[in-house]
Amino acid sequence: MTETLGAITWPEAARLAGSRTLVVPIGSTEQHGPHLPLGTDTMVVEALCRALAESNPAKVMLSPTIHIGASDEHRGFAGTLSVGTEALAASLQALAASASRFDGILFATTHGGNLPAMKLARAVLGDQGARCLWWWPGAVPPALAREGDLHAGWMETSIMLHLAPRLVRRDLASRGAMGSGDKLMAVLRSQGVAAVSANGVIGDPATASAETGRLLFEAMLTDLEATLTTGSGGGSGGGNAG
Numbered sequence: 001m002t003e004t005l006g007a008i009t010w011p012e013a014a015r016l017a018g019s020r021t022l023v024v025p026i027g028s029t030e031q032h033g034p035h036l037p038l039g040t041d042t043m044v045v046e047a048l049c050r051a052l053a054e055s056n057p058a059k060v061m062l063s064p065t066i067h068i069g070a071s072d073e074h075r076g077f078a079g080t081l082s083v084g085t086e087a088l089a090a091s092l093q094a095l096a097a098s099a100s101r102f103d104g105i106l107f108a109t110t111h112g113g114n115l116p117a118m119k120l121a122r123a124v125l126g127d128q129g130a131r132c133l134w135w136w137p138g139a140v141p142p143a144l145a146r147e148g149d150l151h152a153g154w155m156e157t158s159i160m161l162h163l164a165p166r167l168v169r170r171d172l173a174s175r176g177a178m179g180s181g182d183k184l185m186a187v188l189r190s191q192g193v194a195a196v197s198a199n200g201v202i203g204d205p206a207t208a209s210a211e212t213g214r215l216l217f218e219a220m221l222t223d224l225e226a227t228l229t230t231g232s233g234g235g236s237g238g239g240n241a242g
């Protein structure tokens with residue numbers, strides 16, 4: 001049975017914590033173009049972590065999800081909420097300290113904006129000797145990658161068509177800026193997404209499909225599982241990507 005921390009009692013947590021890694025899904029509440037919901041990153045990472053817990057019931061305790069992360073680059077769009085990198089990093093460090101009864105902690109996100117905070121938190125926790133892993137989907141099989149597809153484009157729209165098709169406004173999906181080229185990336189970093197894309201999309205969701213989303217989800221889950229079992233995985237703790 002999948003153990004979800006919010007659904008068990010403290011004596012049960014006391015019995016289970018020492019043999020389980022606390023897996024914390026870190027989402028975002030940020031614009032995902034005119035066609036995807038603000039909770040896209042949260043829904044995707046939560047589904048991945050739940051699937052990980054279901055296939056590793058003796059190793060994983062699923063933590064409540066963090067719904068608001070570091071999304072300052074999306075502040076130009078209504079509905080985006082962000083606590084910024086420093087506050088998120090401080091929060092993750094405190095959270096990990098409070099989870100010391102567990103056999104380690106794994107922070108997972110599909111939102112690149114959360115990565116600096118996760119790495120900062122992990123560096124501090126690692127110095128303190130805590131077992132802390134982090135994961136994001138750094139390694140996507142080449143057949144499932146698209147040049148310039150950074151945000152609310154082909155990949156994310158496909159995954160949402162797989163996970164929550166009723167929340168995808170296909171009729172409103174349109175191409176945004178293409179996320180390649182040093183100039184675009186420099187403007188994006190210094191001025192935010194609104195400075196490079198009027199509709200908030202970076203990529204092209206036109207040919208997104210639920211089947212592509214299923215394949216992407218499975219590839220990400222395999223990668224996340226590798227992080228849990230070996231500490232490796234595409235963009236995971238101490239690893240190469242980010």
Ligand SMILES: [Zn+2]
Pocket residue numbers: 032040041110111151152156
């Ligand atoms: Zn996203």
